[in-house]
Amino acid sequence: xxxxxxxxxxxxxxxxxxxxxxxxxxxxxxxxxxxxxxxxxxxxxxxxxxxxxxxxxxxxxxxxxxxxxxxxxxxxxxxxxxxxxxxxxxxxxxxxxxxxxxxxxxxxxxxxxxxxxxxxx
Amino acid sequence: xxxxxxxxxxxxxxxxxxxxxxxxxxxxxxxxxxxxxxxxxxxxxxxxxxxxxxxxxxxxxxxxxxxxxxxxxxxxxxxxxxxxxxxxxxxxxxxxxxxxxxxxxxxxxxx
Numbered sequence: 203x204x205x206x207x208x209x210x211x212x213x214x215x216x217x218x219x220x221x222x223x224x225x226x227x228x229x230x231x232x233x234x235x236x237x238x239x240x241x242x243x244x245x246x247x248x249x250x251x252x253x254x255x256x257x258x259x260x261x262x263x264x265x266x267x268x269x270x271x272x273x274x275x276x277x278x279x280x281x282x283x284x285x286x287x288x289x290x291x292x293x294x295x296x297x298x299x300x301x302x303x304x305x306x307x308x309x310x311x312x313x314x315x316x317x318x319x320x321x322x323x
Numbered sequence: 324x325x326x327x328x329x330x331x332x333x334x335x336x337x338x339x340x341x342x343x344x345x346x347x348x349x350x351x352x353x354x355x356x357x358x359x360x361x362x363x364x365x366x367x368x369x370x371x372x373x374x375x376x377x378x379x380x381x382x383x384x385x386x387x388x389x390x391x392x393x394x395x396x397x398x399x400x401x402x403x404x405x406x407x408x409x410x411x412x413x414x415x416x417x418x419x420x421x422x423x424x425x426x427x428x429x430x431x432x433x434x
Contacts, residue, residue, distance in 0.1 A: 237423075239369075246326065246428040247361070247369065247412050249421070261422040264324065302374055308416040308423075309359035309374035316368060 204228035204312055206298050211317030218288050218321070224281040224298030224314055232256075232276035235301035237310060238283050240294035240319075250296070251283065255303075266292075288321045295319075324419045327352060327426035329412070334432040340401040343429045345413030346394060351424055353394035357416035360389060360398045364409045372411075373398060400431070408433045 210222040224236070238250040251272040252261045260272055271284040281298050295318050299310035328346040335341040345352065345360075352358055358376045361369035371380050373389035376396060386401045396415070400407055413426035 239425075247363075247414075247425040249414070249423040249425060252422055261420070263421050297368060299369075302371070302380075305374065305378075305380070307359070307374040307378070308355075308357035309371055309414070310361075310369075311371045311374075311380060313368040313370070 206300065206312055206314035208296065208298055208314045208317040211296065211319045213320045213322065214288055215323050216289060216321055219284070219286045220288065220319060222283040222285065222296055222298075222317060222319070224283075226279045226281065226300075229300075229312075231274075231279040234303050235259075236274060236281045237299045237301060238272060238281075239297045239299050239310065239313075240292075241297070241316075242291075242294040245294075248294075252301070253281070285319070288319075290321050293319060293321050324417060324421045324424050327413055327415060327424055329426040329429045331427070332430045332432065334434055335400075335403045336434045337403055337405065339403050340399060341403060341431065343398045343400075343411055343413075343431070345396040345398070345415075345426045347396075347415055347417075347424070348394055350419060351415040351417040352391065352396050352413075354418060355416050356391070358389065358391060358396040359414045360387075361412045361414065362407075362409050363412065369412065403433055405433050407431060 300312040302311035360373040
């Protein structure tokens with residue numbers, strides 16, 4: 203079964219750091235670009251970051267540029283998001299999502315269940 | 324990069340058809356055929372319903388269809404069913420440095 207499982211969320215104080223992980227299974231992880239997408243409570247979806255299959259290309263939303271770092275370990279079938287200088291507005295459910303490479307589309311075809319990050323003092 | 328504009332809510336009776344619009348600019352929706360649509364039920368992860376403007380992934384009902392005209396994309400749900408009640412989001416590739424943008428989201432209510 204194709205699956206993405208996020209972990210690492212929790213409560214952190216403003217200015218603090220957190221590292222999210224996403225474990226992939228059921229597909230050849232190293233062949234796919236991966237993304238992080240977040241959703242603040244009661245709000246819409248916001249794309250956060252993208253990384254190509256070999257980590258050659260990395261992109262960030264303006265709202266997190268300079269504070270968040272996306273990375274991956276293809277040997278461990280894992281995606282990461284290092285979040286520094288966290289702000290209250292970073293409070294959200296963070297989803298990892300697979301790029302729909304197999305169908306040649308700019309779309310997210312597989313999503314994890316999400317992990318909640320709460321930034322509060 | 325601003326979010327794509329969607330109506331906040333759309334409603335319809337069972338069996339009817341509804342259409343959700345998604346308006347962007349020539350830098351995103353209008354410039355590329357890379358519009359996708361996602362369905363999200365409360366407390367659940369989003370699900371891909373349409374990709375590349377009008378293509379359905381395997382397993383998605385043919386009651387869902389997509390189209391685009393200029394800077395506006397649309398998702399049509401025909402034969403509306405109770406299980407279609409959910410939030411729907413469009414997304415597009417964008418030529419800006421941020422690469423991707425989502426719509427503001429539309430709550431679909433089945434009356």
